[in-house]
Amino acid sequence: MFEAISFYLFAFLVIASFWIAVTTSQALYALTALAAGMILISGFYFTLGADFLGAIQIIVYSGAVLALYAFGMMFFDTTREVKEKNPNKMIVGTLAALSTILTVVIVAAPLVSENIVAFYPSVESIGNTQQIGVVLFTKYLVPFEVAAVMLLVAMIAGIVLAGKKMDVSLTKLAEEEIEKKAEELV
Amino acid sequence: MDMAYLIATIVKIVVILLVFSALAGLGTYFERKVLAFMQRRLGPMYVGPYGLLQIAADGIKLFTKEDIIPANVVRPIFKIAPVITAATAFMAAAAIPFMPSFTIGGYEVKPIVSDINIGLLYIFGVMGVGLYGPLLGGMASANKWSLISAARSAAIFISYEVVTGLSILAPVMMVGSLSLIDFNNWQIENGWMVWYQPVAFILFWIAAFAETGRTPFHLVANDHEIIDGFGTEYSGMRWGLFFIGEYANMFFISFVIPLIFLGGFGEGTFIDGLIFLGKMSFFFFFFLWTRAAWPDVRPDQLMWLCWKVLMPIAVLNVVITGIVMM
Numbered sequence: 283m284f285e286a287i288s289f290y291l292f293a294f295l296v297i298a299s300f301w302i303a304v305t306t307s308q309a310l311y312a313l314t315a316l317a318a319g320m321i322l323i324s325g326f327y328f329t330l331g332a333d334f335l336g337a338i339q340i341i342v343y344s345g346a347v348l349a350l351y352a353f354g355m356m357f358f359d360t361t362r363e364v365k366e367k368n369p370n371k372m373i374v375g376t377l378a379a380l381s382t383i384l385t386v387v388i389v390a391a392p393l394v395s396e397n398i399v400a401f402y403p404s405v406e407s408i409g410n411t412q413q414i415g416v417v418l419f420t421k422y423l424v425p426f427e428v429a430a431v432m433l434l435v436a437m438i439a440g441i442v443l444a445g446k447k448m449d450v451s452l453t454k455l456a457e458e459e460i461e462k463k464a465e466e467l468v
Numbered sequence: 469m470d471m472a473y474l475i476a477t478i479v480k481i482v483v484i485l486l487v488f489s490a491l492a493g494l495g496t497y498f499e500r501k502v503l504a505f506m507q508r509r510l511g512p513m514y515v516g517p518y519g520l521l522q523i524a525a526d527g528i529k530l531f532t533k534e535d536i537i538p539a540n541v542v543r544p545i546f547k548i549a550p551v552i553t554a555a556t557a558f559m560a561a562a563a564i565p566f567m568p569s570f571t572i573g574g575y576e577v578k579p580i581v582s583d584i585n586i587g588l589l590y591i592f593g594v595m596g597v598g599l600y601g602p603l604l605g606g607m608a609s610a611n612k613w614s615l616i617s618a619a620r621s622a623a624i625f626i627s628y629e630v631v632t633g634l635s636i637l638a639p640v641m642m643v644g645s646l647s648l649i650d651f652n653n654w655q656i657e658n659g660w661m662v663w664y665q666p667v668a669f670i671l672f673w674i675a676a677f678a679e680t681g682r683t684p685f686h687l688v689a690n691d692h693e694i695i696d697g698f699g700t701e702y703s704g705m706r707w708g709l710f711f712i713g714e715y716a717n718m719f720f721i722s723f724v725i726p727l728i729f730l731g732g733f734g735e736g737t738f739i740d741g742l743i744f745l746g747k748m749s750f751f752f753f754f755f756l757w758t759r760a761a762w763p764d765v766r767p768d769q770l771m772w773l774c775w776k777v778l779m780p781i782a783v784l785n786v787v788i789t790g791i792v793m794m
Contacts, residue, residue, distance in 0.1 A: 314604060338593075352619070
């Protein structure tokens with residue numbers, strides 16, 4: 283019974299959050315609803331007993347959506363509504379309905395044909411943190427390492443792109459020196 | 469799932485909520501007294517004996533004050549932001565064992581709401597979500613100082629999450645579990661974790677100051693701008709909720725540090741429980757002590773400390789621990 287209550291509660295909350303995220307024209311609402319939805323998804327993982335994934339979902343997405351907030355701060359006045367151009371509501375509605383049906387069909391098809399087999403069934407005595415570790419470092423070692431290398435590349439690129447002119451610290455310069463620098467730039 | 473479990477869980481939740489809401493109020497009293505004695509003042513003295521009823525007076529003031537919501541703010545977000553801070557602080561408490569288990573009338577009570585096997589990850593994940601409180605409060609306020617403060621607090625939280633995570637990784641590797649109960653049991657057999665991982669202990673302790681936004685890392689609400697950072701536009705109980713969240717976080721971190729590094733509650737006898745509360749009180753007192761003794765650091769110094777000093781040390785610590793363990 284608790285599983286059912288938890289599932290329907292979180293399902294309703296997640297769908298409501300993402301609905302707000304998509305439909306609102308207020309940047310701050312959209313961002314907050316997105317963050318809330320992402321964090322609420324972890325409720326499903328906890329219900330299914332995948333504690334580790336649930337916690338990781340919270341940690342990763344609360345950080346990831348924060349980057350969007352930073353963009354929001356830089357590009358908008360987030361307390362004002364954004365004027366959106368959507369000329370035709372019909373097209374938006376049709377596309378949304380089609381993609382929803384497609385997703386449901388894709389997910390439900392194996393359920394209907396009863397074609398789901400767990401490659402690595404969970405073992406009662408081992409915690410799911412260990413199980414994820416074992417699978418990551420045996421069967422999925424190559425994708426795991428490739429992902430690590432990609433992140434490393436992204437990090438180096440980020441440092442190189444953002445690190446230009448970081449040899450001087452503006453806070454340590456005197457007022458005149460900063461003005462001189464500003465004039466040089468002009 | 470039987471009824472007894474359900475009732476016990478609900479009772480535990482209510483007790484934790486009540487006790488720590490009250491403790492947050494008491495915490496402000498302690499803070500003012502400790503700061504006052506360290507600065508050769510008396511602190512609150514007028515309301516009640518030694519100013520003890522000051523808490524009640526503050527409470528009445530906060531609850532009855534008008535809840536002003538300024539024009540131009542984003543109303544729902546502005547209203548919900550303080551709730552996020554307080555709620556996430558209390559949610560994190562779900563995986564903390566506050567005391568050794570004891571028996572009342574033949575029923576064994578475990579003073580932990582839910583002993584999930586990823587306790588540590590959960591605690592720090594949920595505490596991390598707590599940063600949305602200041603962030604949303606600042607962004608919804610339609611006040612430029614609040615916005616700047618929000619951006620700064622988000623940057624600090626995110627940076628120091630890295631240090632917290634990496635410093636805790638080495639002890640987790642040694643224990644081989646993320647549950648605080650397992651940490652406690654490991655330390656019964658092997659002695660306190662702090663003797664094995666002194667570096668991780670210091671790093672975690674430093675990061676705890678940033679996680680709770682306390683002096684010397686008190687850049688969340690900003691003293692040198694003379695205003696209260698993201699909380700500038702708040703009044704009454706909404707402002708009070710930010711406060712409760714901050715103090716609850718301080719208490720919970722003060723529980724977590726001894727649990728991970730200083731042996732926790734050990735075997736779980738009554739004396740052990742008292743000693744554990746003593747350890748917790750020391751860490752809480754240390755937060756106040758630091759506030760009396762240290763000035764705030766500049767934001768750029770804070771970032772320098774995080775990324776160029778603490779993070780490399782934490783990574784080295786993990787690598788060395790790994791090599792030694794092999």
